Amino acid sequence: MENFDENSQQYNDIIKTLKQLQKLKAPANFEADLMRRINSGKYEKEKKFWEKFLLPSRLIPSAALGLAAVIVFFVLNINSAPVENPLLTPPRVREDVVATKNIPVTPKETQESLKKENSNNGKEKQPAPFFKEGTKSYAEIHGTTGDSEVSNLGITFTGEDTDNTLTGNTSMVSFGYPINKSGLNFRNSTLTREERAQIQMMKKRLIEMMKQLNK
Amino acid sequence: MSDRNLNGLSDEELILEFQNNNTERAFEILVQRYKNPLTNFVFRYLGDYESCVDVVQETMIKVYRYKDTYQSIAKFSTWIYTIAGNLAKTELQRRKRRTILSINAFGKDNDENYEIPDENYRPDTITDSGIKDEIIQKAFMKVSESYRKAVILRDIQELSYEEIADIMGITVGTVKSRINRGRAQLQKLLKNIYNE
Numbered sequence: 001m002e003n004f005d006e007n008s009q010q011y012n013d014i015i016k017t018l019k020q021l022q023k024l025k026a027p028a029n030f031e032a033d034l035m036r037r038i039n040s041g042k043y044e045k046e047k048k049f050w051e052k053f054l055l056p057s058r059l060i061p062s063a064a065l066g067l068a069a070v071i072v073f074f075v076l077n078i079n080s081a082p083v084e085n086p087l088l089t090p091p092r093v094r095e096d097v098v099a100t101k102n103i104p105v106t107p108k109e110t111q112e113s114l115k116k117e118n119s120n121n122g123k124e125k126q127p128a129p130f131f132k133e134g135t136k137s138y139a140e141i142h143g144t145t146g147d148s149e150v151s152n153l154g155i156t157f158t159g160e161d162t163d164n165t166l167t168g169n170t171s172m173v174s175f176g177y178p179i180n181k182s183g184l185n186f187r188n189s190t191l192t193r194e195e196r197a198q199i200q201m202m203k204k205r206l207i208e209m210m211k212q213l214n215k
Numbered sequence: 216m217s218d219r220n221l222n223g224l225s226d227e228e229l230i231l232e233f234q235n236n237n238t239e240r241a242f243e244i245l246v247q248r249y250k251n252p253l254t255n256f257v258f259r260y261l262g263d264y265e266s267c268v269d270v271v272q273e274t275m276i277k278v279y280r281y282k283d284t285y286q287s288i289a290k291f292s293t294w295i296y297t298i299a300g301n302l303a304k305t306e307l308q309r310r311k312r313r314t315i316l317s318i319n320a321f322g323k324d325n326d327e328n329y330e331i332p333d334e335n336y337r338p339d340t341i342t343d344s345g346i347k348d349e350i351i352q353k354a355f356m357k358v359s360e361s362y363r364k365a366v367i368l369r370d371i372q373e374l375s376y377e378e379i380a381d382i383m384g385i386t387v388g389t390v391k392s393r394i395n396r397g398r399a400q401l402q403k404l405l406k407n408i409y410n411e
Contacts, residue, residue: 014405018370022348024258026250027268036273038279121307185309 226291234282242282244292246275250370261301261310261369262356270306274299279357293381296374300364300382307360354404362397369394 027033052058191199217237221240226248232241258267277298278285280376285294347390355363368379368392379394380387 011395011402013397014402015370017351017405018366018401019373021259021371022345023251024255024264024267025312026254026271030250030268030272031246034275035243036396037272038276 224291227287230278230282230285230291231287234285242279249292249295250275253295256296256367256372257299257303259352259371260261260300260353260364261306262352266310267303267304270299270302273302277302289381290378292374293378296368296372296378296382297384304360330361351405352402356398357404358397362400365390366392366397366401370398 220239221232221244224232224241224244226245228244229241232238233245244386250271253271254267257270258264261267261270274295278295285291355367358366364383365379368374368382369376374382376387376390383390385393
């Protein structure tokens with residue numbers, strides 16, 4: 001901390017000089033001028049907030065600034081990427097489910113004959129899994145049930161049977177629920193003739209195999 | 216209240232009289248008491264007599280209009296010096312802005328180099344006290360604003376450290392420090408005078 005007493009000694013000259021300075025006086029007409037200004041109300045009245053705010057010198061720049069901000073907002077809004085409406089976007093395609101087209105449905109006559117055959121055999125009813133519509137029915141494949149409820153159910157082939165538990169071949173059967181085709185979320189793919197023929201062969205093999213198993 | 220009685224009142228009593236009874240004579244007495252000290256203070260701070268008179272008049276008008284804002288807990292002198300100091304500061308800032316603008320305008324129009332007149336004093340021209348005063352005033356104007364204010368209030372107006380602290384809104388320690396720094400700057404600027 002500075003020692004101010006020492007400093008005062010140090011600055012004695014300057015203090016003395018400042019004290020000796022000529023004392024200025026107000027002009028002779030000071031009071032008259034002052035009272036005139038007070039009485040005439042020459043002094044500016046303090047403006048209220050809204051009066052200050054609504055001055056054109058303040059209102060115009062602020063309005064211009066606001067307008068510029070609105071324009072900038074719209075320009076940015078136009079250039080920005082449209083936001084995807086989750087309610088309007090189509091559902092994602094499931095890669096793991098493939099439906100085959102033009103799979104011939106077994107005629108009803110055949111189904112009925114199979115049912116009779118099965119009933120004649122007197123075998124136990126097995127629980128009927130649900131199949132997808134538009135494919136071969138479980139009854140046809142399984143050959144064990146005469147239940148009419150399963151007649152409209154279908155079968156779907158997906159991928160390969162890696163552990164060969166069913167057939168020892170390359171196809172696997174997966175079962176679905178009785179849902180309308182239009183309401184399903186799967187990819188429709190058009191198969192070539194060769195592919196169709198291959199699938200038909202696989203179906204036949206499967207049916208034969210199932211029959212053998214039932215025997 | 217008679218004129219004689221009013222003259223015998225202190226500053227604080229006068230402003231209270233003006234507040235409570237709107238006695239204009241009390242205000243006039245206060246003006247008489249403070250017009251010269253304030254003129255001296257503001258002149259030393261601004262360095263210009265005309266502006267100084269305007270500032271002092273503005274100060275008095277503020278006192279007249281805002282008399283009710285004065286609270287008797289503070290000294291009247293502190294209050295009026297604070298008002299004058301603030302107005303003087305505003306005037307100084309306004310002047311600085313004006314100077315910057317005028318220099319810019321000058322440079323733009325003429326597109327030439329221009330010289331700012333050298334206002335440094337020459338010791339050989341010091342002949343009388345009037346000129347010496349002028350030199351001191353010019354040196355004063357070169358001292359930092361806050362230091363200058365403190366030095367004026369202490370060494371010219373002869374106010375106490377506490378009063379200066381109240382006026383400037385700082386602690387007494389800071390006041391003392393500023394006064395000493397101001398004096399040091401002034402002494403440095405005026406060393407030619409003391410060497411003579």
